[in-house]
Amino acid sequence: MPKQPGLRRPLARWIDLATLLTAGAALLLAGTLLTVYQVVSLRSALVDDARVQARIIGENSTAALSFKDPAAAHDTLSALEFSPSVLAAAILNEHYEALAHYQAAGDDGPPPRADGTLMRDGYRFSAGEVLVAQPIIRMDGRNLGTVVLRVSLEQLWRRVLGYIGLTLAVAAGSLAIAFLLVARMRRVVRHTEAHLDYLAHSDPVTGLPNRHAFNARLAFALSKVDQFGGMVGLLFLDLDDFKVVNDTLGHQNGDRMLKQVAQRLTGVLRTTDTICRIGGDEFAVILESATSSRESESVAAKLIAALAAPFPLDKHEMYVSASIGLAIYPLDSADLQALIRNADTAMYHAKSRGKNAFDRFHPDMEQRAQKRVQLENSMRKALERNELRVFFQPQISIATRRIVAVEALLRWEHPELGLIQPLEFIPVAEESGLIVPLGKWVLEAACEQAARWAAEGMRELSIAVNLSVRQMREEGLVDDILAILNRTGVAPGQLELEITETVLMEDVEENVRLLTRLKAEGICISIDDFGTGYSSMAYLKRFPIDQIKIDRTFITDLPADAEDRAITTAIIAMAHSLGVEVVAEGVETAAQLAFLDEHGCDRVQGYFLGAPLPGPHVTVLLNAQQEELQASLPRA
Ligand code: C2E
Numbered sequence: 001m002p003k004q005p006g007l008r009r010p011l012a013r014w015i016d017l018a019t020l021l022t023a024g025a026a027l028l029l030a031g032t033l034l035t036v037y038q039v040v041s042l043r044s045a046l047v048d049d050a051r052v053q054a055r056i057i058g059e060n061s062t063a064a065l066s067f068k069d070p071a072a073a074h075d076t077l078s079a080l081e082f083s084p085s086v087l088a089a090a091i092l093n094e095h096y097e098a099l100a101h102y103q104a105a106g107d108d109g110p111p112p113r114a115d116g117t118l119m120r121d122g123y124r125f126s127a128g129e130v131l132v133a134q135p136i137i138r139m140d141g142r143n144l145g146t147v148v149l150r151v152s153l154e155q156l157w158r159r160v161l162g163y164i165g166l167t168l169a170v171a172a173g174s175l176a177i178a179f180l181l182v183a184r185m186r187r188v189v190r191h192t193e194a195h196l197d198y199l200a201h202s203d204p205v206t207g208l209p210n211r212h213a214f215n216a217r218l219a220f221a222l223s224k225v226d227q228f229g230g231m232v233g234l235l236f237l238d239l240d241d242f243k244v245v246n247d248t249l250g251h252q253n254g255d256r257m258l259k260q261v262a263q264r265l266t267g268v269l270r271t272t273d274t275i276c277r278i279g280g281d282e283f284a285v286i287l288e289s290a291t292s293s294r295e296s297e298s299v300a301a302k303l304i305a306a307l308a309a310p311f312p313l314d315k316h317e318m319y320v321s322a323s324i325g326l327a328i329y330p331l332d333s334a335d336l337q338a339l340i341r342n343a344d345t346a347m348y349h350a351k352s353r354g355k356n357a358f359d360r361f362h363p364d365m366e367q368r369a370q371k372r373v374q375l376e377n378s379m380r381k382a383l384e385r386n387e388l389r390v391f392f393q394p395q396i397s398i399a400t401r402r403i404v405a406v407e408a409l410l411r412w413e414h415p416e417l418g419l420i421q422p423l424e425f426i427p428v429a430e431e432s433g434l435i436v437p438l439g440k441w442v443l444e445a446a447c448e449q450a451a452r453w454a455a456e457g458m459r460e461l462s463i464a465v466n467l468s469v470r471q472m473r474e475e476g477l478v479d480d481i482l483a484i485l486n487r488t489g490v491a492p493g494q495l496e497l498e499i500t501e502t503v504l505m506e507d508v509e510e511n512v513r514l515l516t517r518l519k520a521e522g523i524c525i526s527i528d529d530f531g532t533g534y535s536s537m538a539y540l541k542r543f544p545i546d547q548i549k550i551d552r553t554f555i556t557d558l559p560a561d562a563e564d565r566a567i568t569t570a571i572i573a574m575a576h577s578l579g580v581e582v583v584a585e586g587v588e589t590a591a592q593l594a595f596l597d598e599h600g601c602d603r604v605q606g607y608f609l610g611a612p613l614p615g616p617h618v619t620v621l622l623n624a625q626q627e628e629l630q631a632s633l634p635r636a
């Protein structure tokens with residue numbers, strides 16, 4: 001659920017205030033204790049001072065007391081004029097009768113006497129006064145008298161007040177500074193928190209919300225539908241073959257392209273829709289404003305159209321398409337997890353239909369997706385369990401009408417599902433990477449069969465093996481192939497590697513390097529499914545190829561379809577001009593064969609000439625052909 005910052009702020013303020021009040025109270029308590037301590041210590045210092053004064057007066061009054069001389073005693077007391085805190089003083093004889101007393105100017109209190117209670121007669125001591133009696137002035141062991149001082153505490157209170165004022169000012173100042181520091185620290189923390197929050201919830205490359213934020217927003221959108229009704233459309237968008245961009249132009253350009261993709265996609269959405277980047281080349285769009293499933297579908301179509309124009313990158317212009325899956329809450333899915341799963345399933349469905357497309361989720365897809373997972377799991381075991389077979393389909397030379405090559409085609413004899421065709425499992429194997437061990441196995445099986453045929457005298461027969469894109473990106477491919485040829489004794493010139501035109505054009509530089517290496521070893525290269533990709537003459541000239549196989553979609557409607565006629569004849573002419581042999585795939589009728597023959601096609605392959613068959617069946621055909629050849633030779 002998204003956070004509610006509105007609630008957090010007043011709470012934080014209350015916490016601030018409470019902290020401040022507590023700190024203030026603590027300071028006040030400390031100040032009070034210090035003040036009390038100050039009062040006590042100042043008072044005792046004052047009393048000590050007064051005692052010293054009284055003692056000095058007493059020492060100086062010994063003579064006056066001995067001779068009972070009030071004038072001399074009075075003189076001694078008059079020195080107190082300069083003492084700011086003494087209000088009144090008296091020198092008393094041994095009977096506690098005043099010999100002399102002193103009264104500070106302006107003081108109207110009673111003269112001090114030795115006995116505190118007596119001193120209080122008719123006079124209330126104020127909090128501002130203290131009585132100090134200096135007991136007993138002695139001489140030769142005889143009590144002469146005593147000195148009594150009444151001292152003002154006014155100065156003490158003034159100092160204490162000053163101290164309290166200073167303490168309060170220091171406390172208030174400290175609190176103010178602390179408050180400012182705390183406020184500043186809070187601001188820094190809030191700013192850092194906001195930045196961390198941004199980093200945790202957004203994708204640094206595109207600036208879009210990331211997967212984390214996506215989950216929260218989707219949950220929030222669904223909760224709104226639960227409360228108020230309506231629907232939420234979820235689109236999962238996966239860029240097709242984006243890896244190629246990264247591999248060929250580098251990750252930096254890949255990131256730049258992702259940024260442009262994000263901008264274009266955002267451009268076609270409404271402000272109420274949310275787009276997030278949830279993976280490397282995956283985006284998710286939450287459509288909250290969609291009022292019908294058709295509206296969501298039209299957004300998906302718009303997103304696909306938005307990517308149609310090329311993306312400028314450095315000196316290149318790159319194209320990228322996307323496959324999109326759509327699932328609608330609550331129509332297609334009852335909860336968040338199901339919605340995500342279904343949008344994903346629909347996206348995979350769109351991809352498997354040939355990419356650059358979108359599909360709305362349908363329950364059937366789930367079954368298909370499950371089947372796909374099962375397929376992948378059982379495919380992993382197929383090799384060990386020896387369930388794979390290689391079939392061979394003949395290729396006939398039009399000139400000699402003889403089998404000059406066979407194409408190795410993989411078959412899977414599943415113990416429960418029966419014979420599975422490669423179009424069903426090869427894409428799954430490609431995606432999971434299983435195609436690498438599978439492809440190697442086919443190569444070995446095909447070469448072993450070729451070796452058996454060679455042993456029977458058919459050394460001229462070429463063997464064509466399909467190579468997948470994943471195999472081509474394998475480091476040790478060339479070494480693996482050479483090792484297999486070496487082990488089986490098949491001549492490199494007998495092996496034809498078929499690479500589809502689309503794969504060939506995906507990474508021209510890399511493929512030119514690979515094919516040149518293979519060619520240098522004497523292996524033949526054939527371009528499969530020719531006409532379905534986007535190769536140009538300029539590019540074709542760069543590849544060291546021996547053969548082009550015209551895709552069967554151009555053969556099917558021959559010779560009736562004018563366009564196919566034109567394409568086929570053009571491909572044959574172009575290939576021959578490059579010195580490349582032409583094979584026509586999917587020849588099913590005599591009319592197709594006749595047309596291809598007439599226009600100079602070199603080889604044909606198709607059900608009309610022979611379906612893919614297990615090795616021993618092809619051996620029978622080859623033997624028959626061999627016998628026919630023997631029979632046609634003039635006898636000696
Ligand atoms: P491909 O290489 O273009 O193989 C030709 C496909 O056309 C084969 O389908 C073959 O059975 C089929 N075919 C042959 N003659 C005719 C015809 O007259 N009419 C029609 N309609 N079809 C015909 P298959 O065996 O199902 O293979 C399909 C694709 O699977 C192959 O297309 C190839 O791309 C891939 N594949 C098959 N085996 C392997 C393999 O061992 N490795 C790799 N990487 N791919 C393979």
Ligand code: MG
Pocket residue numbers: 407466498528
């Ligand atoms: Mg092929």
Ligand code: MG
Pocket residue numbers: 528529549551552585
């Ligand atoms: Mg083909």
